[in-house]
Amino acid sequence: MYDKTVRRRRVVLGLLVASSLILLTAYFGESAGGGLHSVQRGVLDVISPIQEGASRALKPVRDLFGWTGDTLDAKGQLKDLRKENDALRQQNVTMQAQLRDDQQLRSQVKLNETAGLADNAPVAARVIGEDPSLWFDQITIDKGSSAGIRTNQAVVTGQGLVGKVSFVWTSGATVTLITNHDMQVGATVSDSGVKGLLAVDDGHPTQLVLKSLSSQDVVKPGQTVVTSGTLSKVGRFPSPYPRNIPIGRVTSVDDPGQDDQQAHVRPFANLRRLDIVEVLTKADRS
Amino acid sequence: MRPSIVQLVVRLLILGALTVILQVTAVSQIEIFGTNADLLPLVLAAVGLLSGSIAGACFGFFIGLFLDLALVQTIGVSSLVYVAVGYWCGRFRELRDPQSALVPLAVGGAATAAAMIGYSLMQFLLGVDGPVSFLLAREILATVLLNAIIATPVYAIVRWILRPALPDDPRRRRRRAYTTGGLSPLSRA
Numbered sequence: 001m002y003d004k005t006v007r008r009r010r011v012v013l014g015l016l017v018a019s020s021l022i023l024l025t026a027y028f029g030e031s032a033g034g035g036l037h038s039v040q041r042g043v044l045d046v047i048s049p050i051q052e053g054a055s056r057a058l059k060p061v062r063d064l065f066g067w068t069g070d071t072l073d074a075k076g077q078l079k080d081l082r083k084e085n086d087a088l089r090q091q092n093v094t095m096q097a098q099l100r101d102d103q104q105l106r107s108q109v110k111l112n113e114t115a116g117l118a119d120n121a122p123v124a125a126r127v128i129g130e131d132p133s134l135w136f137d138q139i140t141i142d143k144g145s146s147a148g149i150r151t152n153q154a155v156v157t158g159q160g161l162v163g164k165v166s167f168v169w170t171s172g173a174t175v176t177l178i179t180n181h182d183m184q185v186g187a188t189v190s191d192s193g194v195k196g197l198l199a200v201d202d203g204h205p206t207q208l209v210l211k212s213l214s215s216q217d218v219v220k221p222g223q224t225v226v227t228s229g230t231l232s233k234v235g236r237f238p239s240p241y242p243r244n245i246p247i248g249r250v251t252s253v254d255d256p257g258q259d260d261q262q263a264h265v266r267p268f269a270n271l272r273r274l275d276i277v278e279v280l281t282k283a284d285r286s
Numbered sequence: 287m288r289p290s291i292v293q294l295v296v297r298l299l300i301l302g303a304l305t306v307i308l309q310v311t312a313v314s315q316i317e318i319f320g321t322n323a324d325l326l327p328l329v330l331a332a333v334g335l336l337s338g339s340i341a342g343a344c345f346g347f348f349i350g351l352f353l354d355l356a357l358v359q360t361i362g363v364s365s366l367v368y369v370a371v372g373y374w375c376g377r378f379r380e381l382r383d384p385q386s387a388l389v390p391l392a393v394g395g396a397a398t399a400a401a402m403i404g405y406s407l408m409q410f411l412l413g414v415d416g417p418v419s420f421l422l423a424r425e426i427l428a429t430v431l432l433n434a435i436i437a438t439p440v441y442a443i444v445r446w447i448l449r450p451a452l453p454d455d456p457r458r459r460r461r462r463a464y465t466t467g468g469l470s471p472l473s474r475a
Contacts, residue, residue: 009340023351040358112320
């Protein structure tokens with residue numbers, strides 16, 4: 001009895017395994033139009049409507065599980081998305097800074113070409129410290145005497161004049177901005193050639209004023225003011241600023257045609273958003 | 287053929303067809319913990335544990351064939367794997383006759399692992415390009431764990447469906463022998 005049971009079990013198992021292998025081999029061996037493929041298509045024709053009906057009937061169950069799963073997943077996704085958002089924000093900030101640097105460098109290169117500043121051996125430096133006060137009048141840069149920077153050298157950006165170097169150490173320097181109350185820059189109105197001295201506008205720390213004008217000098221709003229360079233022909237008092245560096249635009253004129261007339265000038269360079277500047281390490285040959 | 291056998295075969299056919307349809311239309315589309323449950327090895331393990339090796343192997347062959355037909359897969363692959371799994375589950379019951387309540391859970395998990403690994407091996411042998419990756423191992427592990435969780439209720443449902451057609455449940459037979467004082471033919475009268 002036991003032997004018969006064992007034998008029957010083994011025969012059934014052998015038959016099933018053999019059937020599977022035969023089906024497998026036959027299915028592989030035949031073409032798409034073969035018998036087993038036809039049987040498969042026939043079975044599919046029969047069970048497809050059943051599958052479709054079952055699928056529709058079980059949709060609420062799927063939706064219920066899906067809703068539960070989605071709710072559980074949502075918490076994890078929220079955490080991941082917040083992390084991703086932080087990373088993207090950081091990346092965005094970095095890229096914006098790089099873009100700003102790129103724009104500044106491009107404008108500086110352009111200024112070097114147009115104003116001929118390449119002869120002044122410009123050294124690019126990054127701004128690493130700024131005066132936080134309202135009277136924003138000096139910055140710290142990351143290049144110092146080791147890069148050839150000395151005091152009284154002119155500092156520019158792509159937009160125009162920024163100031164001059166006032167203190168230097170090996171790896172850094174302090175730049176006094178043109179809005180400092182001790183600074184005066186010899187300036188020229190570019191299209192009329194009117195010359196004067198440019199200093200900070202009292203009470204307006206971000207504005208400049210062009211002084212020392214005579215009553216014959218005609219200055220109009222909208223005119224561009226540039227550096228005048230060294231005025232003395234004997235060269236005893238050389239200007240640290242090469243000629244024709246843009247400074248700003250005339251916004252208004254007080255008492256025009258009078259001896260004490262003065263023109264208000266808005267600097268081209270945004271002195272509160274300086275990232276990269278150039279120090280002109282060689283004096284103007286002119 | 288005895289009526290009880292016919293009844294069992296009919297129930298197994300219906301159970302197999304329903305399981306395949308349920309798996310294809312619903313369960314495989316429900317994602318839990320990033321994976322899907324696989325009812326087929328669980329039902330197969332339950333059938334093997336309740337009905338023995340021959341019924342397990344035949345049931346495995348049938349659901350494998352039906353699955354391959356329904357999913358337009360290579361006919362015979364699933365059958366071969368499920369025959370082995372069903373037979374092994376039935377033999378486990380015949381040789382060990384385990385009594386622990388955790389048996390469905392353990393056997394269900396083992397059957398799932400065996401079925402998934404066996405199916406993967408068959409696919410590789412048939413030349414399906416698929417790198418053996420950590421992802422595949424993780425997928426198998428996750429499904430095994432999920433199936434182990436639901437193995438006990440699935441076993442209970444299968445037992446509820448098959449019980450009227452089962453020849454004699456060894457556990458009930460033992461319990462009856464214990465309460466009547468022995469396994470004498472008279473005690474079964």
